[in-house]
Amino acid sequence: QKEVEQNSGPLSVPEGAIASLNCTYSDRGSQSFFWYRQYSGKSPELIMSIYSNGDKEDGRFTAQLNKASQYVSLLIRDSQPSDSATYLCAVNEAAGNKLTFGGGTRVLVKP
Amino acid sequence: GAVVSQHPSWVICKSGTSVKIECRSLDFQATTMFWYRQFPKQSLMLMATSNEGSKATYEQGVEKDKFLINHASLTLSTLTVTSAHPEDSSFYICSARDGRLAGNEQFFGPGTRLTVL
Numbered sequence: 001q002k003e004v005e006q007n008s009g010p011l012s013v014p015e016g017a018i019a020s021l022n023c024t025y026s027d028r029g030s031q032s033f034f035w036y037r038q039y040s041g042k043s044p045e046l047i048m049s050i051y052s053n054g055d056k057e058d059g060r061f062t063a064q065l066n067k068a069s070q071y072v073s074l075l076i077r078d079s080q081p082s083d084s085a086t087y088l089c090a091v092n093e094a095a096g097n098k099l100t101f102g103g104g105t106r107v108l109v110k111p
Numbered sequence: 112g113a114v115v116s117q118h119p120s121w122v123i124c125k126s127g128t129s130v131k132i133e134c135r136s137l138d139f140q141a142t143t144m145f146w147y148r149q150f151p152k153q154s155l156m157l158m159a160t161s162n163e164g165s166k167a168t169y170e171q172g173v174e175k176d177k178f179l180i181n182h183a184s185l186t187l188s189t190l191t192v193t194s195a196h197p198e199d200s201s202f203y204i205c206s207a208r209d210g211r212l213a214g215n216e217q218f219f220g221p222g223t224r225l226t227v228l
Binding site: 032034036042043044045046049051088090092097098099101102103104 | 143145153154155157160204208214215216217218219220221222
């Protein structure tokens with residue numbers, strides 16, 4: 001069974017600091033990886049996608065992918081209280097177009 | 112771009128009744144739509160994959176006769192919860208893939224909160 005693992009948290013970071021979120025996956029053939037942000041009571045919002053090994057930066061967010069280690073991470077720089085949410089790692093199955101979601105990491109940014 | 116809407120945003124119904132939820136892609140044609148269910152403090156659980164013009168593919172353990180999915184056009188998919196019971200109360204969220212994009216990003220609708228009394 002394909003799995004995506006995340007630390008459930010909460011990850012507590014002071015305002016202005018860097019939040020580091022990790023995700024591991026079991027399907028070695030996966031090629032597409034996504035980070036979604038979900039505020040309480042709301043649906044997920046896509047914030048980053050990454051397909052190649054290395055880093056991808058978009059504003060205050062940086063996604064890092066290491067396919068050999070089956071590991072994808074998300075860094076949030078200059079964390080703001082508005083970043084407080086649950087962050088979901090999603091991995092596209094190698095066969096087909098379904099996404100497998102991790103359980104999510106809850107992030108709390110304290111002023 | 113890539114906006115997905117859902118209707119209704121919330122619904123309360125009596126046990127034994129049926130509820131229909133609509134999912135629309137507003138500014139793109141969605142070759143594939145997905146239906147998820149999320150219980151409190153849990154992650155998303157995929158219920159089914161819906162392709163335009165064909166039968167939906169249900170995940171293991173999801174009753175296809177209870178959760179009817181219709182994807183009649185490239186911009187509309189519907190989920191009907193038949194003979195709803197209190198245990199069906201949940202947050203139902205649809206997502207859609209934009210066929211123009213090379214990746215497999217899914218864009219989510221705002222969700223429908225179903226409460227069955």
